[in-house]
Amino acid sequence: MKNPYSIALDMQRQAWEATAELADKTRVAPDRTETVENIGVGQTPSEVVYEENKLELLHYEPMTEEQHDVPILIVYALINKPYILDLQPDRSVVQTLLEAGFDVYLIDWGEPSKLDRSLSLDDYVNRYIDNCVDVVRERSGQDEINILGYCMGGTKSAMYAALYPEKVKNLALMAAGLCFAGEGGVLELWGSEDYYDPEEITDAHDNVPAEFLDVGFALMDPIANNVTKYVRFYDNVEDEDFVENFARMERWLDEGIDVAGKVYEEFIRDIYQDNKLYNNELELGGERVDVSTIDMPVLQIVAEYDHLIPPGASKPFNEVVASEDTEILEFATGHIGMSVSSRSHEELWPRVCEWFEERSDGTDVESEPERPAPEETDAALAEDVTGDETGADDLADGGSSIEVETVSESESEPESASEDLDAETSEFHGEDRSDEELAERAEDDIQDEPAEPGEMTVDEEVVEDVTDEDAVGDAAAEEPSEIEAETDDFTELTGVGQAYADALTTAGVETFDQLADADVADLAAETGISPSRLEDWIDQVRER
Known part of the structure; x- marks a missing residue:
């Protein structure tokens, strides 16, 4: 059992760290705002x-x-x-x-x-x-x-x-x-004649408003498109490269056009x-x-x-x-x-x-x-993929x-x-995927991938993982952490099915130790599993 005094001290330390972080973010906020306002796109002559x-x-x-x-x-x-x-x-x-x-x-x-x-x-x-x-x-x-x-x-x-x-x-x-x-x-499915009559929109608006399309596509993943991306922007506001990529994508999403x-x-x-x-x-x-x-x-x-x-x-x-x-x-x-x-x-x-x-x-x-x-x-883009919806x-x-x-x-x-x-x-x-794996991956994709330009409000999805292809393998080769691996059966973790377990193993992550030490962005790139899922599993391992 933890000492109650140490818990109080930890909470105080975290509060001071959060305050210092807020001060740093506040300091760079004016510069980042200017970056967002003046970002250039489509510059090929x-x-x-x-x-x-x-x-x-x-x-x-x-x-x-x-x-x-x-x-x-x-x-x-x-x-x-x-x-x-x-x-x-x-x-x-x-x-x-x-x-x-x-x-x-x-x-x-x-x-x-x-x-x-x-x-x-x-x-x-x-x-x-x-x-x-x-x-x-x-x-x-x-x-x-x-x-x-x-x-x-x-x-x-x-x-x-x-x-x-x-x-x-x-x-x-x-x-x-x-x-x-x-x-x-x-x-x-949404556009099926059983549910949707396009004339109802055009009778009301003549042309289809870009805002209507944006909202519809955003609803394909409402939390990621309306909450998560802004949290990530706050977390990375000190990273100028991240902000530039975020700004380019947001400008494109905000400049949707109506459809005849x-x-x-x-x-x-x-x-x-x-x-x-x-x-x-x-x-x-x-x-x-x-x-x-x-x-x-x-x-x-x-x-x-x-x-x-x-x-x-x-x-x-x-x-x-x-x-x-x-x-x-x-x-x-x-x-x-x-x-x-x-x-x-x-x-x-x-x-x-x-x-x-x-x-x-x-x-x-x-x-x-x-x-x-x-x-x-x-490096900035590699970090950006972490937690990306x-x-x-x-x-x-x-x-x-x-x-x-x-x-x-x-x-x-x-x-x-x-x-x-x-x-x-x-x-x-490399090999045929089982129906179970395809279904599991498909479910993950719908939850974590953005929609299309103007047709959705994704986040700075433009920002993509460009880490070294061998980074995951390097992480797996590092010395194991102090966490003692009790089992290699990843399916014991909440939310991990056999298909996900196989994907981790294929990426060279075979033990809980290796999963705990893995870089989220690299592992997401190697396995095709969303960073948010990986972060949850890593947290579970570290709490074991």
Whole structure:
């Protein structure tokens, strides 16, 4: 039993420490406030080469002496501003493509006014996207161009490729909602016609307010999105790098844009509720969107922990297109992590660039060397993942295990579609996961990962774990602590099932001693388990 006097002294010491900490945070508060107010985003140089209504077509300045002949047009979603793809120089999809020698264009949709309430999917696909494609074709002298569609922009890109296959050289779809047959996650459930009528929103507001969308996405994880992230900001307010990353993400989330009423109604009804695109029943402007005409190479880029557009809402689309060259890259991150995490840019995006290069005729371009991120920034981001509500899902990117899925129909044809997907998983994840583990991980993902830009209020999810891949192994190799390990059975801890226990063991954590000494950020990155869960288990071990 502890001495009651020592308990009182401990409480007094903690009170003094808290007071000193508050004084330090108060001292830096004015500087951090200025940082938040003046943070820069989307800084890659570009020029507007075409305008129509609110739309602007951006052309980015090249970063190599020579460029590939076939340019890339990025088609973004309607819900947020597109600078999430160019958030900061060392995690910019735009810059990664430029450094690989591509000529890059991007559609910035702007924000619709009340006069745009009647804009439809037909307008966005057959008019806006087609006009932008023609501008890029004319400027580049190419009959066919590459298209990279992100999220809702990926869905529209698939429609465009089906209607204009002669204009699309290669089609890459990133976190695109394409198949809603029960695999679309929480959003598909909430958007079901049994519960939701989109016309009720548009009848009241004409266009769908950004605030309405923000609240809906925040409710997917209300505690993390409305409480936890601000607590973490307070805890890390003295860390300038942390604050800068927090500010970039918050600015992007706060700058959501409204969605034109008609296109919102059609997207919910035709894509989510009736699954018309996947079922080959969609019509735009009186013309059927026949996905069997998509015969160009197709790449799907999906996030294993994406709860906005789960992989199951994307991958089946490859089975209904006519292309004989399809591939799936599945990366162990979340919806936003694909765009902003450093590991995505180190491991995923070079593969995407290679895919485009292999299928784009023209000049063999020497890419720019990679820009190493400053060590101090890496350290700040590594600390930031601790306690992050996105956990390892969005920011940590699965740690040293790349967890990238690929499949090419041109290589070998499995006997069935289900065997095809099983083969993908086993090839790139080391081993097939049990149904129990998948269910357990899925539950963790929904609790700990943020939603998408403007479509949710995540936290500075942009900030991702960039720690040394071997850090967890190093921690496991350190001398054990003074805590005596009574057992290696992690399932004795509250909240630890067999799947989590196996994940810890695979990461090199085999005893309670090692778990107690482990670095939360590193272990989250290595296992894909959220930092908050790991902190709880470590606390349990230390109290044993």
